[in-house]
Amino acid sequence: MGMESITGMAAAIADNGLQLPAAIAVFLIIAMGTHLLLKRTGFAVMAGIIAAASLMGMLYLY
Incomplete structure (x- = not known):
């Protein structure tokens, strides 16, 4: 689990x-x-x- 997944999740939420x-x-x-x-x-x-945090990110997307 690197920074790529964190920044990718943030970008998906920010979109x-x-x-x-x-x-x-x-x-x-x-x-x-x-x-x-x-x-x-x-x-x-x-x-x-x-x-x-990724689960919360998914909840924000829907």
Whole structure:
């Protein structure tokens, strides 16, 4: 799970006129991701956060 999926999700949301939620979601994902990477123990939690954010992104699209 790299930055490509995060930016792609943000672009998909922004295409539907929801730039602010996309920006907030990407900021939170990056902040939590870096925090958990520094801890070196939260990979499962980070994956769960990214999955939840992508699910919310899908809900925004519909």
